[in-house]
Amino acid sequence: MPKESQVHSSHFIRDFKLILDNCSPTSSPYFIGHMTSSLPNFLLELAKLITEKNQNLVKVETSKSFTKMELDCLYMLHNLIYQNHDYFYSEVNLNSQFSLGSFCSGGTIANLTALWAARNNLLGPSKNFQGVQSEGVVAALRYYGYKNLAVIVSERAHYSIKKSVDILGLGINIIHTIPTDKDHKIRTDLLEQKMNELESQQIKVLTIVGIAGSTETGHVDDLLTMSIIAKKYQCHFHVDAAWGGATMTSARYKHILKGIEQADSVTVDAHKQFYIPMGLGMILFKKPQLSKNITHHANYILRKNSNDLGRFSIEGSRSGMSLMLYVSFKVFGLNGYELLINESIEKAKQFSRMIKESKNFQLITHPELCILTYRYLPNKIQKLINRDNNDYIHTKINDLNVKIQEKQKQNGNSFVSRTKLFNYQYGYTMDVFRVVLANPLTQEKHLKKILHEQEKIGQNLFDTLVKFTEKECEYN
Structure with a gap:
């Protein structure tokens, strides 16, 4: 930190300009590699207001009207997912000891909160036991007679689940990963098989995690069947809908998330398909009573029987970012968001x-929401693969696609990301391009240019990387 102010320093002006000039162009219609997008212009003015008011949502004393506004947002989101009657929400509003959920910085904290609530609910206080919050995991397992706990996820689960069980002191080895089918959805037959296996070993399943919009392919698990299995084995069912949650605004496509209303908890990110700037996620509880398992108090700030939102969240001090979501709900309405989701x-x-x-x-993967994957595969090589499916060819094709993605990123005209996916047709893991088409500014003309650039790069790299004989490449 400089000792004196450098506001008027030429070095500061140069460095500041350098930072701004080299930002990632996340609003560009050609930047389709990640879960970012252009944002509504009115949010710029709201950002100024949020900074000016500088509210702290941890406590009512520092966020009077913002607390009420945030509760209204939670009500609207909870109703979008669970669609309860008005009297349900009236009763919740009359009881300050529970909460419909809480806002946080994003999906990672939301998923952590869900597992935290599930753990404390499962291993809560009993006759001669003060609960896992007070006595810890080892004492809780001993008291309840479990050899261990388990969290069940598909191989497409977000990495934040590993972080969560690590932070909660459960160890990442309690995660049991279930393979997915050819459509990248969890195999529910293997899920139930695993549940039986764990039960016979006296291992209690803490949570089954369903995915509503996987990060890599955008696919949605069979949430309804998963909810039935969770109910059968009496375990918590959590849905990570950080990406796909906003699909519930679409009358045309919300059926894809059928079963989400059965989830005990749901993660949703406002900074994804609700088009809010980075840093706003939510955890929602089907039964508000679940929030009581994670309530904390402090004499100086979070008193019992208060309406302070900080009682139900991992994070303490929080900004008034939720104002952006509240205003966006009013500006777009359900119909506006439905239009955005349908279009994407x-x-x-x-x-x-x-x-x-x-x-x-x-x-490679057909879009169920607005994410898909594909790869560069010249026509003459497609014919060669159909004739001779060997490791050498696949390795070279993977190398080629990695180089294309890196060169495209280096050129700076457009951007797609890449990932690795196992392909059942060929029986090996592919390097593939991954695109997210949530930006309303992206049009057909932009997509054509992106493909054209990849094709041009691929053609230039093909001969140097693949080195097939002329006879092989001309095979018919």
Whole structure:
């Protein structure tokens, strides 16, 4: 930190300009590699107001009207997911000891909160036991007679689940990963098989985690079947809908998330498909009473029987970012968000058709929401693979796609991300391009240019990387 102010320093002005000039162009219609997008212009003015008011949502004394506003947001989101009657929410408003959920910085903290609540609920106080909060995990397992706990997820689960069990002192080895099917959804037959296996070993399943919009492919698990299995084995059912939660605004596509209303808790990120700036997520509880398991108090700030929101959250001090979501709800309304969601999914379907119609690309995962994957695969190599499915060819194709993605990023004209996916057709792991088509500014003309650039890069790299003989490449 400089000793004196450098506001008027030429070095500061240069450095500040350098920072701004080299920001990632997340609003660009060509930047389709990650879960970022252009944002509504009115949020810029709201950001100024939030800074000016500088509210702290940990306590009513520092956020009077903002506390009420945030509770209204939670009500609207909870109703979107669970669709309870008005009298349900009237009763919740009359009881300050429970909460519909809480706001946080994002999906990682929301998932952690869900597992925290599930743990404390399962291993809560009893006759001669003060609960896991007071006596710890080892004493809780001994008291309840469990050899261990388990968290069940699919192989597409977000990495925040590992972080969560680590932080909660449960150890990442309690995570049991269930394979997915060819559509990248959890295999519910193997899920139930695993539940039986763990039960026979006196291992209690703490939580089954369903995914509503996986990070890599955007697919949604069979949430309804998972909820039935969770109920059968009497365990907590959590849905990570950080990406896909906003799909519930669409009358046309919300059926994809059927079963989410059965979840004991749901994670939703406002900074994804609700088009809010980075840093705003939510955890929602089906039964507000679940929030009591994570309540904490402090004499100087979070007193019992108060309306302080900080009693139910991991984070203490929080800004008034939720104002952006509240205003966005009022500006867009349900119909506005439905239009955005529908358009993004239709755009992904359109792009998938463009890829399938191209001779030099191969669609790997079909879009269920607005995420899809594909790879560069020249037509002459497609024919070669159909004839001779060998490791050498696949390795070279993977290398080629990695180089294309790196070169495209280096050029700076457009950006797609990449990931690795196991392909059941060929029986090996592929390096593939991954795109997220949530930006309303992205149009067909932009997608065509992105494919054209990848094709051009691929053609230039093909001969140097693949080195097939002329006879092999001309095989018909």
